[in-house]
Amino acid sequence: MSKKPTINAMKNYDVTIIGGGMVGLTAAIGLAQSGFSVAVIERAPKEDLTAVVYDGRASALAFATCCMLEALGIWRHMEKFAQPIKEIRVSDGPSLLHLHFDHKALGEGPLGNMVENRHTRIALFDRVAELENIHLFxxxxxxxxERSTDKAVVTLASGTQVHSRLLLGTDGRGSMVRRSAGIPVSVFDYKQHGIVCSIEHEFSHEGIAHERFLPAGPFAILPLTGNRSSLVWTEKAHLIKTIMALPERSFAAEIQRRAGDFLGQITPVGGRWAYPLTLQYADTYTDTRMAILGDAAHGIHPIAGQGLNLGLRDVAALVEVISDSAKVGLDIGSPQVLDGYAGWRHADNAALIGVTDVLNRLFSNDVAPVRAARDIGLAVVNEIPPLKNFFMSHARGTVGELPKLLRGEAP
Ligand SMILES: Cc1cc2nc3c(=O)[nH]c(=O)nc-3n(C[C@H](O)[C@H](O)[C@H](O)COP(=O)(O)OP(=O)(O)OC[C@H]3O[C@@H](n4cnc5c(N)ncnc54)[C@H](O)[C@@H]3O)c2cc1C
Incomplete structure (x- = not known):
């Protein structure tokens, strides 16, 4: 953001979104479906974002998130890649005490769906292509x-100037939008990495997600379509280089040792990825004609598979606040409107940030009294149906003051 390029075109939109990741594109679709004109500025080419090597993760999308994706016309583009999560089994190392969630207990649909991020990204691009009022830069x-009390102006290196009434930052953890507003961010390094890969296995997973708490941190085996699962193996940062360089057979043996034999023979397929795990949260979500959403506002530990779900909840709330405000003639970039979004999301995000942080600290250590206490905790929750149902509703994303989109209602 140094030199001023020659301006060769000037374009006007209602909203400019910086960052065309999963949160940014969903926001664009939600706003476009509500009748706004939207510009999305993304620095990575589409071919990179949808390439196999770009992102090896699969995300657990809560039931409410899937309802939202359906209401936005995105789900039909990705449905065939979705594996319903019917049960979740949580166990602590070799302890026999465990926690078991079964969707049947609530008598409703699955707890959520597992979808590889690559398929979600492709589905988002497919949906964007159907909407005329989204322009992708x-x-x-x-x-x-630049932002002033009456407009936001973004100048691109190509010389195009993009004018709008509201600027959204969905540009991830290092958010330039957040930094440009001087919003302070708190960061905590867990000194852990999440090793991610896909595996094929001999036996069916039967739609069950497993979370095992091992001394280095959680080890999650998450069901994908077919006899495949996605692994998120949390490991201490100083071991990552060695593990990532293991020959294929040793890598497979390490996975098998941690997973056990309930899936039969396990074979890692495709690449390996390692993501440094940190917690970060911004002090505020808004500034003059600007709001931040998704990882730009809060990045959490993947222990509960909630980071993307939180970002999409931000989108649902923002779309609702902005649409309702526009209907009664309010300026969508005014502090009054943006405060409505920030107030709604701050409390909800803070609660989950706290829970995931405590869970990771509690389960990423091998101190005997702590281990005993947490095992009893798991067993207690498992035996008290109302408590269990409460946690299950959280996993389904159906708790709290839900925006319309998360209830599956179109904006
Ligand atoms: C190991 C692991 C497992 C996870 N599993 C789950 C899960 O099961 N369920 C779940 O809900 N969440 C999960 N998460 C969290 C989830 O992946 C993130 O919360 C989510 O990807 C954040 O999306 P985003 O769009 O906000 O940010 P990002 O994915 O970071 O996207 C930001 C986009 O902005 C673009 N950008 C950045 N700067 C600029 C700029 N200056 N100009 C233009 N473009 C810019 C980037 O290129 C990128 O496309 C997991 C995370 C990890 C690490």
Whole structure:
């Protein structure tokens, strides 16, 4: 953001979104479906974002999130890649005490669905292509970004100037939008990495997600379509280089040792990825004609598979606040409107940030009294149906003051 390029075109939109990841594109779709014109500025080319090597993760999408994706016309593009999560089994190392969630206990649909991020990204691009009021500035670098009380102006390196009434930052953990507003962010390094890969296995997973708490941290085996699962193996940071360099057979043996034999023979397939795990949260979510959403506002530990779900809850709340405000003639970039979004999301996000942080600290250590206490905790929750149902409703994302989109209602 240094030199001023020659301006060769000036374009006007209602909203400019910086960052065309999963949260940014969903926000664009939600706003476009509500009748707004939207510009999305994303620096990575589409081919990179949808390439197999770009993102090896699969996300557990809560039931409410899937309802939202359906209401936005995205789900039909990704449905065939979705594996319903019917049960979740949580266990602590070799302890026999465990926690078991079964969707049948609530008498409703699955707890959620597992979908590989790559398929979600492709589905989002497919849906964006159907909406005329979204303009993608893909593979574009930003030169300058200015906000004043009456408009936001983003100048691209290509010389195009994008004007709008509201700027959204969905540009991830290192958010330039957040930094440009000087919003302070708290960061905590867990000194852990999440090793991610897909595995094929001999026996069916039967739609069951397993979370095992091992001394280095959680080891999750999450069901994908077919006899495949996605692994999130939390490990201490100083061991990552060695594990990532293991020959294929040794890597498979390490996985098998941690997973046990309930899936039969396990074979890792495709690549390996390692993500450094940190907690970070922004002090505020808004500034003059600007709001941040998704990882730009809060990045959490993947222990509960909730980071993307939280970001999409931000989107649902923002779309509702903005649409309702526009209907009664309010300026969508005014502090009054943006405060409505920030107030709604701050409390909900803070609660989950706290829970995931405590869970990771509690379960990533091998101190005997702590282990005994947490095992009893798991067993107690398992034996008290109302408590268990409460946690299950959280996993389904159906708790709290839900925006319409999360209830499956179109904006
Ligand atoms: C190991 C692991 C497992 C996880 N599993 C789950 C799970 O099961 N369920 C779940 O809900 N969540 C999960 N998460 C969290 C989830 O992946 C993230 O919360 C989510 O990807 C955040 O999406 P985002 O769109 O906010 O940010 P990002 O994915 O970071 O996207 C930001 C986008 O902005 C673009 N960008 C950045 N800067 C600029 C700029 N200056 N100009 C233009 N474009 C820019 C980037 O290129 C990128 O496309 C997991 C995370 C990890 C690490």
């Amino acid at each position: 893909q593979g574009e670098e930003i030169e300058t970004m």
